[in-house]
Structure formats: structure tokens, C-alpha cells
Amino acid sequence: MTVVAPAPPEVAWERWSDVARWPDWNPHCVAATIDGPLQPGSRLDLRLCDMKGHEFYTRPVVTVVEEGRRLEWEARGLGLRASTRTALAPEPDGTRITLESDAAGPMAFAYRIGMSDRTQALIYVGMLDALTDSVRA
Numbered sequence: 001m002t003v004v005a006p007a008p009p010e011v012a013w014e015r016w017s018d019v020a021r022w023p024d025w026n027p028h029c030v031a032a033t034i035d036g037p038l039q040p041g042s043r044l045d046l047r048l049c050d051m052k053g054h055e056f057y058t059r060p061v062v063t064v065v066e067e068g069r070r071l072e073w074e075a076r077g078l079g080l081r082a083s084t085r086t087a088l089a090p091e092p093d094g095t096r097i098t099l100e101s102d103a104a105g106p107m108a109f110a111y112r113i114g115m116s117d118r119t120q121a122l123i124y125v126g127m128l129d130a131l132t133d134s135v136r137a
Contacts, residue, residue, distance in 0.1 A: 001121065002098045003128040004091050007135035012088055012095040013068045015135055019044055025134035028123050030055055039065055044073060051122050060084070079107035097131065099124050 005012045015025070017038055022029040031047040042062045049055045060082075064072035068088065075082045084101045101124070 001100070001124045001128055002096060003132050004094050004096050005132040005135050006094040009068055009088050009090050009095045011135050012097060012131070015131060016086065016088070016097070017065075017071060022046075025130050026127050027130050028126055034062075038062065038071075048123070050119055051126070058082075077107065080105045097128060099128060 015021075019032050019034045019038070022032040028048050028050070029046065030049055031045075033045045035043045035045070040062055044058075044060050044062065046058050046060070047055055048058065058075050060073040060075035062071070062073050063083075064070055064085075070085070070087050072083065072085045074084075080103060082101065082103045084099070086100075087098045089096045089098075
């Protein structure tokens, strides 16, 4: 998923990297905390919801932080690795924000039953649209 947010990269990064404030603008984030500074190895505690309001909890670990450019995390379970990657890049009219995810491992099929590609896409589109709206405001 990719959007162009109408804000300079530093504004978009500030909003995206402030995990604890996600519930303020993200319609799919009920609660969010991070167990230290935003750096590889820090754990996120995320209570999220799908389009129907069904909540789920995840505790991914931050794997990559490139200030102003990239933020990645990975959730692991028995036989599963679910990765989320975001990249920010300057555009003439704002910041291009790209969000990608994937699941791998023997249990990836079970993950996709509960979190289908369509469900993930709808959640991520909602998140990116809300992020764009929040930096526009």
C-alpha cells in the first residue's frame, strides 16, 4: 500500500514513529505502547481492531529504524514470522509512505485465515488514509 501524504517527510515521520500516539489518529489502533526508545530490539504492545471492530493484540519487535526513512517490525509465534515494513520518501507534493507486510513459516496459512490479505489491505488503507488526514490537519 502506498499513499502520498501532504506533508514534508519530517512531519510524516514524526507522526508515524510516535507509536504511543497512534490511537489519536489511527482508527485501527485501540492502544499502543513501546517498551523503550524506538530502536531495534524494542517491543511494541499493540491492541488493534479490524473493520468490524474485532480487537486483537500483538507484541512485535522493532527490527529496523532509519530515522525519517524506514520503520520495520516483526511478530513471531510458533512457526510464524509476520513482518511489517514502512518506508517514507520525499515527493514534490509531500511524502510517499509505503507499507508492506508478509507472513512466513509453517503456520503462515493459519495466520492468513484470521488475517487475510484483504483484511490486512483494508486495515492498512485505513491507517494510511488516517495518517494522511492527520498530517493534513
